[in-house]
Amino acid sequence: MTTPADFTFIHRLRVRWAEVDGQQVVFNGHYLTYLDVAITEFWRHAGLPFPDALAFHQGDMFVRRNLIEYHAPARMDDWLDIGLRCERIGHSSITVVWAIWTQGRLLVTGEVVNVYVDRQTRVPAAVPQAMRDQLAAFAAREPVYRVEVGDWATLQPGAASVRQAVFIGEQGIPEAEEWDTDDATSVHAVVSNLAGLPLATGRLIHAGLPAGHAKIGRMAVLRCSRGAGLGERVLRVLMEEARRRDLHHLALHAQANARGFYEKLGFVPEGPVFDEVGIPHQRMVIRL
Incomplete structure (x- = not known):
């Protein structure tokens, strides 16, 4: 019997009105769309996010074959649990098996x-x-990311590539405003997959600040890896580094749309929202 425990990864989504046909059940073709959504999340959480991980290896992937068997219908507002696991890797092929349930009923x-x-x-x-190793680690529920903490001289290539993509490429911040003298004296953190693809970064500024004070900044996660918890990994490792250095008063300038993310980790807003590089920001603080 096929059960969720047989699968490495489960993605949940809800049936929408537009996906239900005249028979009041999900139209059969939509199940492949559900697969497409779930398999994208599978690769993201495996540390091989589309499209960046494939570009990193100078490759791409195409669907060769899809097999699907229907067991029971899904209906409007059902919550669907989509399970996936990598079943087999051949010379050039990667086979993923999948299943969908609602409330434990196999669909x-x-x-x-x-x-x-x-x-x-x-x-x-x-x-x-490297892709085989990444998938093997994910299947074994082993770590699929590496977190490095160090100085700019050591981590510049990875940190700079993420910041270039997020702040300059995605958000349109002028390059002259992205790079500053604080990089050279800051502690940097970079999260990469096992093959060394940088996915997230941040920095801890302490030089020139009052004793016990520090500032977290340049927090960035590649768009393709958002939702996999990498921003939290970076923030937690920088907070731990601050504790190690007896820096207990932390501040940061959060982009206003990310305020909730920082609040979940204990930061509180201080003062009004202000403009920084053309983007609304909120000063937030925490005492460790």
């Missing part, structure tokens, strides 16, 4: 075969060993 089972290809030629190529 669908399936299998999707993807083919890994060279990014330039689009000819099938061997699945890189």
Whole structure:
């Protein structure tokens, strides 16, 4: 019997009105859309987020085959639990099996075969060993990320690549305003996958501040990896580094739309919202 315990990863979503057909059940074709949503989350949480992880390896993937078997219908407002696991990795193929339940009732089972290809030629190529290792760690429920803490000289390549993508490329912040002299004296944190692809970063400024005080800044997560908890990993490791250095008064300038994220980790707003590089910000503080 197929059960959720048989799967490495579970993604939950809710059936929407537009997905129900004239028979008052989910139209059969939508189950492959559900798979597409869930498998994107599978790769994200495995530390191989689309499209950046494939680009990092100079590759891409295409669907070769989809098999699907229907067992029972889903209806409007059902919560669907979609389970996935990597079943097999061949020379250039990656097979993922999947299933969907609602309230423990099995609805669908399936299998999707993807083919890994060279990014330039689009000819099938061997699945890189680093991707195999990443998927093996995920299947074994082992860590799929590495967190490094160090100085700018050591971590600049990774930290700079994430900040370039997020602040300059995505948010349109002028490059001249992104890089400053604080980088050289700050403690930096970088989260990467096992192959070394940088996914998130942040920094802890303490030089030139009153004794016991520090400022967290330049918190950034690649868009493709948001929702996998990497921002929290960066923030927690910087807070722990602050404790280690006897820095107990922390402040940061949060982008206003991220205020809730920092509040969950104990930061409280201080003062009014203000503009910084054309983006609304809120000063937030915490005492460790």
